[in-house]
Amino acid sequence: MPAVAEPELEPGAEAQLETQLEAQFEATIGRKDRIEPRDWMPEAYRRTLVRQVAQHAHSEIIGMQPEGAWIGRAPSLRRKAILLAKVQDEAGHGLYLYSAAETLGVSRQELTEMLISGRQKYSSIFNYPTLSYADMGTIGWLVDGAAICNQVPLCRTSFGPYGRAMIRICKEESFHQRQGYELLMTMMRGTDEQRAMVQESVDRFWWPSLMMFGPPDDESPNTARSMAWGVKTHTNDELRQRFVDMTVPQAKALGVTLPDPGLVWNEERGAHDFGQPDWDEFWEVVKGNGPCNAQRVAHRKKAWDDGAWVREAALAFAAGDCRDTSGDTSGDTSGETSNETRTV
Amino acid sequence: MPDVRTHEPDDHDNAYAGLLVNDTHWAFGTDFEDPLAGVDTTVPDGVDPATLAAYCLMLGDDALVLSQRLAEWCSNAPDLEEDIALSNIALDLLGQARLLLARAAAADGSQVPALPDGSPVPDEDRLAFFRDAPQFRNVRLVEVPGGDFAQTVVRILLFSSWRLALLDRLTRSRDGVLAAVAAKAVKELTYHRDFAGRWFLTLARGTDESRRRLVAGLDALWPLWSELFETHDVERAAARSGIGVDPADVAADVEAVLDQVLAASGVDRPAVAPLAAVQGDGAAQPAHGRKGRDGGHTEALGALLAEMQVVARAHPGGQW
Numbered sequence A: 001m002p003a004v005a006e007p008e009l010e011p012g013a014e015a016q017l018e019t020q021l022e023a024q025f026e027a028t029i030g031r032k033d034r035i036e037p038r039d040w041m042p043e044a045y046r047r048t049l050v051r052q053v054a055q056h057a058h059s060e061i062i063g064m065q066p067e068g069a070w071i072g073r074a075p076s077l078r079r080k081a082i083l084l085a086k087v088q089d090e091a092g093h094g095l096y097l098y099s100a101a102e103t104l105g106v107s108r109q110e111l112t113e114m115l116i117s118g119r120q121k122y123s124s125i126f127n128y129p130t131l132s133y134a135d136m137g138t139i140g141w142l143v144d145g146a147a148i149c150n151q152v153p154l155c156r157t158s159f160g161p162y163g164r165a166m167i168r169i170c171k172e173e174s175f176h177q178r179q180g181y182e183l184l185m186t187m188m189r190g191t192d193e194q195r196a197m198v199q200e201s202v203d204r205f206w207w208p209s210l211m212m213f214g215p216p217d218d219e220s221p222n223t224a225r226s227m228a229w230g231v232k233t234h235t236n237d238e239l240r241q242r243f244v245d246m247t248v249p250q251a252k253a254l255g256v257t258l259p260d261p262g263l264v265w266n267e268e269r270g271a272h273d274f275g276q277p278d279w280d281e282f283w284e285v286v287k288g289n290g291p292c293n294a295q296r297v298a299h300r301k302k303a304w305d306d307g308a309w310v311r312e313a314a315l316a317f318a319a320g321d322c323r324d325t326s327g328d329t330s331g332d333t334s335g336e337t338s339n340e341t342r343t344v
Numbered sequence B: 001m002p003d004v005r006t007h008e009p010d011d012h013d014n015a016y017a018g019l020l021v022n023d024t025h026w027a028f029g030t031d032f033e034d035p036l037a038g039v040d041t042t043v044p045d046g047v048d049p050a051t052l053a054a055y056c057l058m059l060g061d062d063a064l065v066l067s068q069r070l071a072e073w074c075s076n077a078p079d080l081e082e083d084i085a086l087s088n089i090a091l092d093l094l095g096q097a098r099l100l101l102a103r104a105a106a107a108d109g110s111q112v113p114a115l116p117d118g119s120p121v122p123d124e125d126r127l128a129f130f131r132d133a134p135q136f137r138n139v140r141l142v143e144v145p146g147g148d149f150a151q152t153v154v155r156i157l158l159f160s161s162w163r164l165a166l167l168d169r170l171t172r173s174r175d176g177v178l179a180a181v182a183a184k185a186v187k188e189l190t191y192h193r194d195f196a197g198r199w200f201l202t203l204a205r206g207t208d209e210s211r212r213r214l215v216a217g218l219d220a221l222w223p224l225w226s227e228l229f230e231t232h233d234v235e236r237a238a239a240r241s242g243i244g245v246d247p248a249d250v251a252a253d254v255e256a257v258l259d260q261v262l263a264a265s266g267v268d269r270p271a272v273a274p275l276a277a278v279q280g281d282g283a284a285q286p287a288h289g290r291k292g293r294d295g296g297h298t299e300a301l302g303a304l305l306a307e308m309q310v311v312a313r314a315h316p317g318g319q320w
């Protein structure tokens, strides 16, 4: 509902006002200006944004799991520090995005409950398992890389808080990508076993990375409207092509083979031709039947449920609903937790 | 290759711009860098290098093992803010561990495990990944399994209160490297203690459930508390030669800090006895039995190391 309910208007006047607001909204979009939280916006625009920002926030948080699983096994202390800092960054990205969603009137708690009850989705890539340490490099290179291709255009998205969050996030994502690529480079200079590990990892992640751009344009139902609203600025196929063209020279420099026999340079198009991922597999994973869907959601649900008593205690403490205990509580009693993020 | 980078408005549109450039300013560098590069690691006059190395391993292993435990919270914490804060603490301790292990190796290379010729594994990683549990010198408080969030808060409070007092004195070490490491760590540990102190109070005065869990966590870890103030021969020798701190000397200060937190929270000191030392095999064991500093550990350390070391040990000639 538009926030202009008072004083009560005649039905006709209300409709007229709405038309006027809608025209202003379209004009703002047309000028490529930002829509801010207190601006009027069509209800469908708000719903689309909540869905997209929430899905993005959930992806950051679920995305902590496949890499987080290897922090304990990182094979050098330097790599352990890099990986831990990276996964911590992803938690920070989730925080910024949940905050952006909050400006649209939905709380982090509501959204988390939507995630763990399966009513909201996250990026399907995280439903694939991480099976070797090389995956930490491949995920940085291909998965963070594909995420950047998807996300850089979002820095100019029409909704202000989302666009500003994306600027910050994209900087860190490109840093992750470089670190991932650097791990693979280092491993390729190592032993034969390490080189084989890198190739095997790239073989597993190549197709799921291409799927990250979403279904082909003719099967993507929401694209047209999202583009008209400036929520989305490039089509899935455009971004996928850009990703392939950028990745091919990277793979060559690394010395790995991308597992697509149909991948060739097309002189005429000035772009690479490439094969299609198995879209049946994609839809199966989207539907919840991927290798790790159940595990990822269960992990998140367990953390959330196990933490309920802590969140309740913090609320009770902050509300001054303190127990009747004596003693001076001066000093470090703010009860607030640090959310300092580190961008190493 | 010239390191020329442009920052035009649309530059960030290309996710791969600069990826092939010899980009020396990546934060972690493009090659392994010795954490003590450029630092004078000469052992001070009159100091036994083996003692200095063993002392650094004790402080380094404490940080390494607790960092490994705290990193287990990643993606599992009660909320995102705590997830980030616990990772921060784990990262700080990991940084301290790297410097201390590197310092140990630079002081006495004979304590660094040997690997096949030509192995590129750096010293800090040889020490972290190629020693077995009995060679770890950490106190047992840091190795026992994590428990719930309340027990984690208790462990960070106990550990950081103790370590802050130790390292605060260590800033005056005759070993310039240790003094510098300590000076950096003091700032980090102050934050860790504040984090834990705030949560200790919050949980104590939050709900009945949080208070019950907090007290249970304190009871569970209390048997490992007194071990932190017992002086090992290495610590005694290090203190005597002016490079280290005798933990017994900080006991009064640390207990006073802890009493303050307990009083503010309305929590009593637990009436739980310390965990006994255990007599080991061999004649070289101290008469009083072995604790963490002697390499006498709980079952938990072996399992922790098995996870931590599995990839590194599978590739003794690998580079990462």
Ligand SMILES: [Fe+2]
Pocket (backbone or CB within 6 Å): A060, A089, A090, A093, A169, A173
């Ligand atoms: Fe991210």
Ligand SMILES: [Fe+2]
Pocket (backbone or CB within 6 Å): A090, A144, A172, A173, A176
């Ligand atoms: Fe990332």
